[in-house]
Amino acid sequence: MRRCAVCRWHQDWEEKRARVRKVWLYTAVLVAATFFMASSFVAGKILLHVVPPFALVGWRFLCAAGATLPLALLGTRRVEAGPGSAAVPTSVRSVLAVLSIGLLQTAAVLGLTFLALRTVSAGEASILLFTNPIWVAALAPLFLSEHLSAVRMFGLVVGIVGVALAIGAPRGHSGFHGDLLVLVASLAWAISTIITKRLQVVMNAWWLNFWQMLVGALVLLGVAHLMHQSWPGALSLSDWAWFAWLVIPGSTLSFGLWFTALSWGGAARTSSYLFLVPLFSVLLAFVILGEQITVVQILGGVLVGGSLYLVNSSRGAGRGTEAELAVEAVEQAG
Numbered sequence: 259m260r261r262c263a264v265c266r267w268h269q270d271w272e273e274k275r276a277r278v279r280k281v282w283l284y285t286a287v288l289v290a291a292t293f294f295m296a297s298s299f300v301a302g303k304i305l306l307h308v309v310p311p312f313a314l315v316g317w318r319f320l321c322a323a324g325a326t327l328p329l330a331l332l333g334t335r336r337v338e339a340g341p342g343s344a345a346v347p348t349s350v351r352s353v354l355a356v357l358s359i360g361l362l363q364t365a366a367v368l369g370l371t372f373l374a375l376r377t378v379s380a381g382e383a384s385i386l387l388f389t390n391p392i393w394v395a396a397l398a399p400l401f402l403s404e405h406l407s408a409v410r411m412f413g414l415v416v417g418i419v420g421v422a423l424a425i426g427a428p429r430g431h432s433g434f435h436g437d438l439l440v441l442v443a444s445l446a447w448a449i450s451t452i453i454t455k456r457l458q459v460v461m462n463a464w465w466l467n468f469w470q471m472l473v474g475a476l477v478l479l480g481v482a483h484l485m486h487q488s489w490p491g492a493l494s495l496s497d498w499a500w501f502a503w504l505v506i507p508g509s510t511l512s513f514g515l516w517f518t519a520l521s522w523g524g525a526a527r528t529s530s531y532l533f534l535v536p537l538f539s540v541l542l543a544f545v546i547l548g549e550q551i552t553v554v555q556i557l558g559g560v561l562v563g564g565s566l567y568l569v570n571s572s573r574g575a576g577r578g579t580e581a582e583l584a585v586e587a588v589e590q591a592g
Contacts, residue, residue: 284522288531291515296538298508299380300546301500302372308497310487311372316478317489318501319364322509323471329514330464345465351457356469358457362450364474369481370443378436379549384539385424385559386440388532388566392417393448395569401452410569417565423558467513533563 305314330345367387375383395410421441482488493501519528536559543549551559 280522284519287515287522288519288528289534291512291519292531292534293538294507294512294515296384296535296542298504298512299375299384299539300542301504301508303375303380303543303547304500305497305504306372306375308490308493309501310482310485311376312369312478312482312485313487313489315368315372316475316482318504318509319368319471319475319478321505323468323475325506325510326464326468326471326513329510330462330468345462346469352466355454355457356466356473358453359450359466359470360473361477362446362453364470365477365481366446367443367450368474369478370439370446374436374439374443376436378440379551380543380547381536381540381549381551381559382424382437382555383440385536385555385562386421386437387444387447388535389417389421389441389562390444390447390451391532391566391569392421392562393445394451397448397452401456413565413568416561416568420558420561420563420565423554424562471509533566536563 302314371383371387378386392414396414399405516528519531522528540549540551540556540559544551
């Protein structure tokens with residue numbers, strides 16, 4: 259009897275250690291994913307000095323789509339046939355999902371954001387762009403019939419105040435124009451989220467990400483051509499290194515880690531960590547670019563981060579459907 263009790267104690271202890279290891283690993287994956295997302299703002303800011311915005315983002319996602327392709331092929335081999343395993347959008351819903359995410363979340367969101375980065379700091383752009391869950395929460399009662407709880411309502415108010423503070427004092431027409439572009443990009447991201455949730459598409463997330471990035475890249479390169487924006491004839495080795503970072507860690511790897519975190523922790527729990535992206539962006543912009551941020555803007559960023567936590571954590575503890583996990587993973591790929 260005593261030996262059995264010792265065995266049970268040892269088994270319980272091993273199970274607790276395993277749970278702790280999983281929590282630490284889950285947290286580490288989330289920190290890495292959000293760090294890579296944040297780094298794309300700094301890399302983009304550096305490259306915009308030599309590459310036009312739409313050409314830069316278009317080639318970024320064309321290369322990222324190519325880097326995602328082998329991962330999608332590898333993921334297909336590991337997933338059994340059935341719902342959620344489709345590699346090609348065949349139904350009307352899946353085609354509409356690919357087009358809406360590619361046009362709105364990739365082309366519009368990242369195109370407008372990189373256009374704004376010419377006049378807006380990397381840290382400020384990150385803070386304003388990642389307010390998109392706030393706009394999703396505001397639109398959800400109208401288009402998704404989701405209940406707007408008191409916590410989420412409070413989170414919305416906190417977020418709006420945070421946005422106003424993050425924008426800071428007026429900096430002339432160009433600064434205001436850049437802030438407005440990022441906010442429009444954030445709203446476009448929210449609209450894309452609403453559309454894809456209404457469609458409830460069930461498709462392999464890696465392939466969904468590949469197709470939407472390909473669509474977004476082709477649209478952006480088309481816009482770049484119409485605006486006579488082309489890739490420069492020569493780049494320095496440093497610029498090529500930043501572009502490689504923007505494509506692999508900033509796009510493909512950040513998506514892979516984010517998808518892994520979603521599969522472990524669920525959509526609601528994982529999305530509550532999005533506040534780390536603006537935080538990392540501000541820190542990286544300060545260290546690498548020497549960007550300065552006022553105390554008022556720091557307070558605005560803190561309020562936006564708190565708002566993101568309140569809005570996301572109050573969605574509920576449920577894991578959500580596989581389609582929701584796939585869609586939300588794709589939405590963070592940029």
